[in-house]
Amino acid sequence: MKQRLIVATRNAHKVEEIRAILSACEVLDLSAVSDPPEVEETGTTFLENATLKAVAISCLTDALVLSDDSGLEVDSLGGEPGVYSSRYAGEDGNDSLNNEKLLRELSGRNERTARFRCVMVLARSGEVLAHFSGAVEGRILQIARGEGGFGYDPLFAPEGYEMSFAELGEEIKNGMSHRSRALEGVAEWLGQPRETD
Numbered sequence: 001m002k003q004r005l006i007v008a009t010r011n012a013h014k015v016e017e018i019r020a021i022l023s024a025c026e027v028l029d030l031s032a033v034s035d036p037p038e039v040e041e042t043g044t045t046f047l048e049n050a051t052l053k054a055v056a057i058s059c060l061t062d063a064l065v066l067s068d069d070s071g072l073e074v075d076s077l078g079g080e081p082g083v084y085s086s087r088y089a090g091e092d093g094n095d096s097l098n099n100e101k102l103l104r105e106l107s108g109r110n111e112r113t114a115r116f117r118c119v120m121v122l123a124r125s126g127e128v129l130a131h132f133s134g135a136v137e138g139r140i141l142q143i144a145r146g147e148g149g150f151g152y153d154p155l156f157a158p159e160g161y162e163m164s165f166a167e168l169g170e171e172i173k174n175g176m177s178h179r180s181r182a183l184e185g186v187a188e189w190l191g192q193p194r195e196t197d
């Protein structure tokens with residue numbers, strides 16, 4: 001029987017990517033939990049926020065819970081937007097406003113190296129079992145390109161590529177992304193093979 005795993009996020013793109021990568025598990029979204037609370041991300045690190053989400057949701061179910069806190073770190077912006085990636089353009093912002101703000105902040109700058117970082121926490125019944133991390137290096141493009149993925153994908157070209165994650169498509173992204181690298185640790189911890197194994 002497949003290992004059941006509830007992903008503690010309202011971001012359907014994250015769930016979709018985790019489901020594609022961790023295909024040996026039955027990956028469920030938050031609809032598997034009744035009345036899940038909006039967990040406030042009050043931490044200042046990915047690990048703190050991932051822990052808050054995994055612990056809060058795992059108190060409401062007997063199932064294993066996996067959280068994902070992730071973001072983009074841009075070197076010439078001192079690591080911003082980092083843990084504030086989803087709220088970069090403000091609480092009422094969205095992916096395209098975040099991308100516009102990032103391009104404004106970087107206008108005229110040649111130094112455009114960046115990385116996506118992902119921290120995942122596995123928890124059961126309010127207890128943290130383990131945590132994992134992954135990163136992918138790359139650079140921020142001059143303009144948004146491509147329709148795939150989500151968030152900053154249209155602006156991020158991974159090292160060794162000219163195209164953005166949004167242009168490269170889900171298979172290539174999932175083969176190298178920060179999320180897939182964190183999930184290597186999760187799969188190993190669960191004793192599960194991954195699709196790519």
Ligand code: IMP
Nearest residue numbers: 068069070071072085086150151152153
């Ligand atoms: P979180 O929900 O607080 O973890 O915020 C994650 C935010 O980081 C997203 O809203 C995106 O802005 C950004 N992000 C994380 N992972 C990715 C990715 O795989 N592609 C593009 N943007 C990402």
